[in-house]
Amino acid sequence: MIESFEVMKIFKDKGALLNGHFRLSSGLHSDQYLQCALLLQFPDLAERLCTELAFKIRELHPSVIISPAIGGILVGQEVARALKIRAIFTERNRETDKMELRRGFSVQSNDRVVAVEDVITTGVSIYESTQVIEQFGASVVGVGCLVQRNQQAVKYFNSPIYSLLQIAVQSWTMEECPACQKNIPIIKPGSRAK
Ligand SMILES: [Zn+2]
Numbered sequence: 001m002i003e004s005f006e007v008m009k010i011f012k013d014k015g016a017l018l019n020g021h022f023r024l025s026s027g028l029h030s031d032q033y034l035q036c037a038l039l040l041q042f043p044d045l046a047e048r049l050c051t052e053l054a055f056k057i058r059e060l061h062p063s064v065i066i067s068p069a070i071g072g073i074l075v076g077q078e079v080a081r082a083l084k085i086r087a088i089f090t091e092r093n094r095e096t097d098k099m100e101l102r103r104g105f106s107v108q109s110n111d112r113v114v115a116v117e118d119v120i121t122t123g124v125s126i127y128e129s130t131q132v133i134e135q136f137g138a139s140v141v142g143v144g145c146l147v148q149r150n151q152q153a154v155k156y157f158n159s160p161i162y163s164l165l166q167i168a169v170q171s172w173t174m175e176e177c178p179a180c181q182k183n184i185p186i187i188k189p190g191s192r193a194k
Helices: 006-012 041-059 069-085 125-133 151-157
Strands: 018-024 029-034 064-068 086-092 097-102 112-120 137-149 163-168
Touching: 006 018, 006 041, 006 137, 006 163, 041 069, 041 112, 041 137, 064 069, 064 125, 064 151, 069 086, 069 112, 069 125, 069 137, 086 125, 097 125, 112 125, 125 137
Parallel strands: 064 086, 064 112, 112 137, 137 163
Antiparallel strands: 018 029, 086 097
């Protein structure tokens, strides 16, 4: 079983976990930024880490993996591959802003569903995916992610959360941000500007 320090090293080696001064999509400032896609672009690493996650959630005896698009799809696929079960995903309807199952995906009422995501921060997306599943009468027996960024997500779920790495990412308003007070230039990840 992989240790969390090894997971951390893999993330750092691939530039998927950066230290610096960042403006998060929430508008808050942080000294760490996580971009899982930079790790998942290497399929061998994606396979290795997701196999480890699959090993952890195997005790739940899942029959289907559900993930929220887009970030969760790759992880869901690799976890399901390791467990030799189906992987499906929910997508957000742009008009209603609600998560839904499309493409003919479905679950049965006797399915044991585990919801899987790359990174759980607030847990909102993955929670919405589990709500979709429950509309079908299936049970969500657990939640899995590569990285869990805070403990608050736990409040959404009655089922256990499995992760390979837990990182408490600190964030501040601009006024409270220590890096701003030192006039350190800010990076807005996702944009090309540095
Ligand atoms: Zn700042």
